[in-house]
Amino acid sequence: MKTIDVLFVCSKNQWRSPTAEAIYRRDDRVSVRSRGTAKTAVQTIRASDIAWANVILVMEDKHRQRILADFPGEAKxxxxxxxxxxxxYRFMDDELVELIRSAAEPIMAILLDESKRFPPR
Incomplete structure (x- = not known):
């Protein structure tokens, strides 16, 4: 089965998106990366990250807006x-882990189901 490439994005790539990456790092269904939209992020999002991803999961709408503004062609x-x-929340906070799982799992389930119906050529 093909894995889904998931890019998690927050502002500084310090707590939320690295937590999401850590949660899913050993999940055989997905490949994951985390990035931040701020210039001061630990790892700042680049066009190559967007190209790599099958889906981008952002923590807040401001992150979606920033990606669309900074990478209009790549993210369109x-x-x-x-x-x-x-x-x-701080990195790996129990409540943060639960929020990420409950928000991301339904999206990933749909994408994984679609990838089964439309196998790669």
């Missing part, structure tokens, strides 16, 4: 979903 047709997770 890229599936992007807002998880609605505020910047209220």
């Amino acid at each position: 047709f890229k599936p992007m979903h807002v998880l609605d997770i505020p910047d209220d």
Whole structure:
């Protein structure tokens, strides 16, 4: 089965998106990366990250807006979903882990189901 390439994005790539990456790092269904939209992010999002991803999961709508503004060509047709997770948590906070799982799993389930119906050529 083909894995889905998932890019998690928050502002500084410090707590939320690295937590999401850590949660799914050993999940055989997906390949994951995390990036931030801020110039001061630990790892700042690049056009190559967007090209790599099958789907982008952002923590807040401001991240989606920033990606669309900074990478209009690359992100125009890229599936992007807002998880609605505020910047209220530290890395691997139990509540943050639960919020990420409950928001991301339904999206990934749909994408994984679609990838089964439309296998790569």
